[in-house]
Amino acid sequence: MSTMTAKAASPPSSRVGVGATIQQTATLAWRSLVQIKHNPWELLDLSIQPIMFLLLFTYVFGGAISGSTGDYLQFALPxxxxxNALFYTLSTAIGLNSDITKGVFDRLRSLPISRTAPLAGRVIADTFKQIWAFALLVGFGAVLGFRVQTDLLGVLGALALLVVVSLAMAWMSVLIGLIASSPEKVQMISFSAMMPLTFTSSALVPADTFPAWLKTWSDLNPVTHLADAIRGMMIGGEVASPALVSLLWAAGFALVFAPIAINVFRTRI
Structure with a gap:
């Protein structure tokens, strides 16, 4: 009896195994995904914004930039x-910050779970949502006239590369979500970081039209390399070099921001 009492009174181990961490991460990722059932507006928001950007950029700027909306659609959709993938990492930060400010993580803290599981679960769940947005944009783009010039393998490769890079860059948004005091400040800080990255790249306009000093930055910009790689996989062009640079940037983002975010999470929560 005394032995059983001692075992019952002993505190749970603070170390969580790899298998348990994976299971807990999957559970928390599913928690984030199943919320769509109770809040379908989240999926609607994820669907409307990409289509709105596609229509606006194609029909407002397409003629001025490429001479015709059809030519611009082929260039701009990748x-x-x-x-869209990078901007959606903002929702990762906002959702995480909202969970913290509402006390969700206060309840998780009392459980013997991995400290990385809540963060990784949120990131993985939002990555699945990005797959939906990718399919929606490509499908709607096809309705407007976009045509894949490569093959199915190229499209799947583009999706895989986009998921890997956005998954790595999401850790920067996670860090912002942890240190900001409110969801509104998360949105302001994240938008200020993502906007210059995307609009000073070759994602939406050819970088050759930039002034020399801006083109120098654009050539280093990770978004430029990612956009060039996705464009090459879907409509033709160089793939190996921009894809490799994109993966190196992804590794850098993950190695820098993931440990910092996890450390901040452990000290704050």
Missing amino acids: GLLVQ
């Missing part, structure tokens, strides 16, 4: 896929 870039819009990149822009």
Whole structure:
């Protein structure tokens, strides 16, 4: 009896195994996804914004930039896929910050779970939502006249690369979501970071039209390399070099921001 009492009174181990961490991450990712059932406006918002950007950029700027909306659609849709994926990482930060301010993570803190599971679960769930947005944009773009010039393998490769890079860059948004004091400040900080990255790249306009000093930055911009790689996989062009640089940038973002975000999470929560 005394042995059983001692075992019952002993505190749970603070270390969580790899298998348990994966299971807990999957559970929390599913929690984020199943919320769509109770809040369908979240999926509607995820669907309307990409289509709105596609229509606006194609029919407002297409003629001025490329001479015709059809030519611009072929050029811009891969870039819009990149822009949408990176902007959606803002919702990762906002959702995470909302969970923190509402006390959700206060309840998770009392459970013997991995400290990385709540963060990784949110990131993975939002990555699945990005797959939906990718399919929606490509499908709607096809209705407007976009045509894939490569093959199905190229489209799947573009999706895989986009998911990997956005998954890595999402850790920067996670860090912003952890340090900001409110969802409104998360949106302001994240938007200020993402807007210059996307609009000073070759995602939406050819970088050759930039002034020399801006083109120098654009050539280094990770969004430029990602957009060029996605464009090459979907409509033809160089793939290996921009894809490799994009993966190196992804590794850099993950190695820098993921450990910092996890450390901030452990000290704040």
